[in-house]
Amino acid sequence: MGWFFNTWSDIVRVLVLGIAGYIALIFFLRVSGKRTLSKLNAFDFVITVALGSTFGSFILSKDISLSEGLTGLAVLIWLQHMISWLTVRSDFIKGVVRGEPTLVYYNGEYLKDAMKRSRVVESEIEQSVRNEGHANLEDVGAVILETDGSFSIIGRSEKEGKELNIAGLKA
Structure with a gap:
């Protein structure tokens, strides 16, 4: 029976964390700017996948609290923002992060x-x-x-x- 349904409290938890996490993620992405989810290179793609994985993990895992999940999302978005900021200012970082056409x-x-x-x-x-x-x-x-x-x-x-x-x- 556990494969199909555990408890209503588990369903409510997923709903609450999903809604709260989604609202927070939208807020984080709006604050961080348009560049956060761009798909300009492999690094951007990896960050996008990592955000999705983190979001899904904290919604579904009973071992991860809302505050831990939101902290994980915030850290990934902050790192993406910092790498983007550095690539504009450093040719070395730009060469490491971005490929060439x-x-x-x-x-x-x-x-x-x-x-x-x-x-x-x-x-x-x-x-x-x-x-x-x-x-x-x-x-x-x-x-x-x-x-x-x-x-x-x-x-x-x-x-x-x-x-x-x-x-x-x-x-």
Whole structure:
């Protein structure tokens, strides 16, 4: 019977902690700013997952109090805020936390070494091109693997032979 239902007090506890935790989480996120839940890189993704895991743990675990759970959320959000603040001010921290975008296709050629380092295959590039509404690679000047794992597609230059000027990347 314990697999399906324990007690009404357990259900009430989950409801109370869930509602109180949700309200506190929204407050924490509003205070910390828009950057806290961005998905700009792997670090941001990890923080987002950690927040969800912490939230779920303290709602469902009888061993974690509301104050402990909220402290856990506050610590994660504060750490994310501090790392974001430091990355703006320190090139070293920025280099540790953020990756660099990688050019994986340029002017009709797959850049095999970059693809190998990034663990990207041709079919993933082709799929990203189709997802952006291009029928084939002839319409595309460059494909960039961004720091968040998404692909950016840059259309071919309208002028034949004109080099693409891609911000922050060398061809």
